[in-house]
Amino acid sequence: MGAPFAPFMEQLLRVDQRHTSKESSWLDAIVRKELVEINILIQEFEPSDCLLTNLGEYLCRATEITSQLAYRMANGNHISTYAQLNVNQMHKQTDLSELGTLDSIALKHTTLKLLAEKLDCASKDIRQTWKACIATPSSPSANRASASGDRDNTVLPVSNTGPSISPFLHETVAGPSNQPIVDVQQQQIQPIDEQEPPPTAAEPSDAAVENLLSEAANTRDRSFQERLQDIDTQYNACLTPPAVDLWNRNYRDVPISYEQIINEERSVAEARVLIDTSTAKLQHTTKVDINGEASKRMEIDLSYIGAWVDTIKIKLVPNSLYYPSFLMADYIVVGAGVFGVSTALHLATSEPNATVYLVDRSPCPYPSAASSDLNKIVRADYDDIFYMRLALEALHEWNNNPLYKPFFHETGMLFAEEIGMGHASLNNYKKLGINPGAEIFTPSQALEKFPIFKKANWTGVKDNYYNPRSGWGEADPAARAVVQAALSAGVQYIQKTVERLIFDEENACVGIRTDDNNEMRAKAIILCTGAWTAQLIADSAPHNRDLQVDGRMVAAAATSCIVQCDPDYLHLYRDAPVHFLGMSHTHGESIPPTIDGKLKFNFEVSFTNKQYHKASNQTISVPPMRTSQSTWSQDVPDELKGKVRKVVEHVYGTAALGLKFESYRMCWDAVTPNQDWIISPHPACKGLYIAGGGSFHSWKFLPVMGKYVTQMLKGQLTAEQAEKWAWDRKNEGAACIMYIPQNDLKDYL
Structure with missing residues (x-):
């Protein structure tokens, strides 16, 4: 038996057999108060990398067995035997090894601790309720029931709130709370104070337990066949x-x-x-x-x-x-990337009674989404003070929130540049009254601190901005953890491909249609669809020009590669920081090795994939049809492979020992003209909201992104935020200018 359930089941086994007369609503108040608060959605059980399936099955089995045990104890027959029977079932059915899919030991401990606390609280209430409402009859029929184990002869406590029913009976009996006990077969009422206390049950033998197991199975089968009739x-x-x-x-x-x-x-x-x-x-x-x-x-x-x-x-x-097409939700969040999962979590926690659907074509994270990755850079260093404030808020969560902290690695970040971003960041920190310990090194000072870069191509480098508080995050594990937290908060994850938005006669968006022709409706539809946003809107309303994206965001890709380090050389890179090389000859990034020795490199110059959309008579940029061109593979044009290889060469030079190129990827995101996101109602369509335009710098905001989308939905953004993230705006400045698309994919083919 799993450790969290040991004290819980032991309390049930040691339950006091004395009782008093007291109105009881059985287990209603107990489980509504304790177990339901765990808020774990039990969906149809299918194999998945997500913890939901395993923990869901685990909780469902445990609560079912627990309540059945309580009912059997309530019947007053074979108390010890039934308890032992169910403990044996718990041994057989509850396997905590299923929870091994958790990415963090700390998160596993927290999850099980919460579950144990809730069930331990429930066990105390079960014991009190059992003491308050259980009595064993002394009538002949009751004795026959005890001797034979016939469930149809059991007797029950009665509530003044209505009939009281045994889960093993079809008959119904009723009476005021101060006059229970009714023998269903004999219709004989016995005052409580005249009843004998229940006898102490003898410890059951192994054979008795096995007989009861067989009897219970046969009874269930008979009951099932009766139901099928x-x-x-x-x-x-x-x-x-x-x-x-x-x-x-x-x-x-x-x-x-x-x-x-x-x-x-x-x-x-x-x-x-x-x-x-x-x-x-x-x-x-x-x-x-x-x-x-x-x-x-x-x-x-x-x-x-x-x-x-x-x-x-x-x-x-x-x-x-x-499918839940016949259910009306409060919110449908389309897309389980950084915008989507964060929004779903914040909606569920800020509105516990709201129905939130999170819809994506695959289990989170979708491998082609920009937010799905080996790792991502986490920094608060911005020359735009607006995003620095938000990034500092996110960085606080990465460092302190148990949900995010296990996935953040504070390795520091070194920015070798000639464009002055480091000085702008330091000035912004000063304006905010914050000292992160960042400083500007000369090239010689930087090389003395990080000798791994001595062979790097730093031609033209003037400043080396270093911030020890920056680092990187484990992208996919963090996303899965946030999805699990959202599911635990009541979000329903629906694995479907959204093909169309649904509009009513007044052109308001009222729902979505999936590729299997099912519909789901909600009061608010939030598109967190990243690089697929323009195509989805064009497919949904090709003749509505006011609805189209029209260049407000375009699908663009940057090229990445994963390099596997030989274990014999891994020590050379362990202490390396995240490194930006922001030069005219090289725009790239390197992220230090993961625990299994994988390093990631990015070539920052992005490109589009423009296609003619016949139905809407417009040209839009869309991710390629082949998923191998948006996931880790070898399906990347040779010229782009060469550009990202050049980043590796210029970052480490001849010091790049023991590195083997493993895979490449074109990472597709939605880029806006000035890299400000779009978090806005669609002005031409009631009920439709846009949260996207991540522009290759949104992942680090995973802990707080949904907070601002939720505020947008409620009309609570500040004037500055609403203007900066509006659907229609001036597009002044640039948050990450290097990511403005300069070419098209066809230029590399």
């Missing part, structure tokens, strides 16, 4: 889930609602049941054939859900109609 071909026109009828019989004190989805075609072979709590914190999807056949994994056992939610909503729909 309710499914009839009469539902060929209107699919009403028989589970609703079962629920209404057994759990009348938990209201349920459902929607009928009309099926016009009898040929539909499958349908799905969607169970959705009123707080949208828990979902579980199962499959059932219309003709009554069901797969083994499908057992509509809702008892472990009904204990802690106010309302259960069940919908049975054909697969051809299935």
Whole structure:
């Protein structure tokens, strides 16, 4: 058994068998108060690198077993045996090794600690509730039940809030809270103070436990077959889930609602049941054939859900109609790059009751997205004081927030230049009253401090700006961690390719359509689609000129390469800082080695990929169709490979020992004319919002980017921010001028 559950289950096993009379709502208050607050969405379980699947299955199994254990204890029969049975199941089913996909030991510890704290709190409440409401009858029928283990003869506490139901019974009994106990079979009422205390259960033998395991399995199978008998071909026109009828019989004190989805075609072979709590914190999807056949994994056992939610909503729909297209969200965030994942997290944490969908074509991070990478530079050094302020805020999070800190490496940054960025950064720090320890070195001073660069091509270098507080971040692991935090906060991640935006008759954007022809609707659609933004809008509204991007941002790429260092030479590069070489002969960057000896180099001069868009009669820049031209591969033009190799040569020169070129990439981002982002409502389309134009300098803002997108959605940006990030603006100045596209991809082919 996993360590976090040990004290939890031990408390249940040692639960005091004495009881008092007290109104109880079973486990409603307990789990609504404790477990639901964990806010981990249980989606359909599919293999994934994301922690969601593993932790979701883990939590779902644990809570199901826990509540079933409590119910069995509540029945007063075979208390110790049932407890031992479920502990054995926990041993078999709960495998903490599944959580090994976490990228950080610290994050793993934090996650499990939170889970353990919540479940330990729940265990205390379960014990108190059990003591308050459980009684064992002494009637003949009850004794027969105890002897035979027949669940249909168990007795229950009764609440004055309505009928009280056992998860093992179809009968319903009711009565005021001061007059329970009803023997369902004999209808004999016994005052509580006349009942005998429950006997102490003997420690079960291994054989007894195995017998009960077999009995429980057979009982579940019988129950399942009985449920399947309710499914009839009469539902060929209107699919009403028989589970609703079962629920209404057994759990009348938990209201349920459902929607009928009309099926016009009898040929539909499958349908799905969607169970959705009123707080949208828990979902579980199962499959059932219309003709009554069901797969083994499908057992509509809702008892472990009904204990802690106010309302259960069940919908049975054909697969051809299935997906959350029938759910109205508050926000749909399209794109799980740095803008998207940060926005989803900040929306969910600032509006806990909001429904937020994060939609992307693949699990995060999408390999072709600009934010997906081996690593990214993290710095607050800007000659634009506006972005320096934001970067300092982000840097604080990288250094202090447990969500981001494991992925930040403070290696320092050296900027060899002739354009004066270092002096501008120092002046901005002084204006802000901040001393980061940055300084300007002469070339000789810089080489004395970092001898690895003694063979570098520093021809024309005048200043060497060094800031020890800058560094680099692990790009993909950080993005996955933020997605996991967003999911834990209630965001729903939907892996779909968005093909079109949906507009109403007044030209307001009301939703999205995916490549499988499903629709999802929301009050606000936020496009965080980076280099694909212009194409998506053109595909969605080709004849609406007011909607088009029209050069406000263009898809552009810079070239990178990954170099593998021989372990025998790795010590030469370990102490190297991030290095910018900002010269007319070389515009490039180098990032020191990862733990497995990979170094990354960037050639900063960018280029477009202009294509004619026939439907909208315009030329736009779009990422190439071949994904190998936007992911790590060898599918990069030889001339561009040569340019990034030149960066390696000029950064380290002949000192570049033990380095082997491994792969190349054209990294596609959306670049604006002055590299200011666009975080703005679309002025020509109500309900549509744009968050993009990262211009190759947005990743470092991952911890805070979503904060400002959220403020934009609520109309809370400052006047300066709103003007600088507006859809329509003056485009003065330049935040990262070296990234303005100078060529087109066809120039290198």
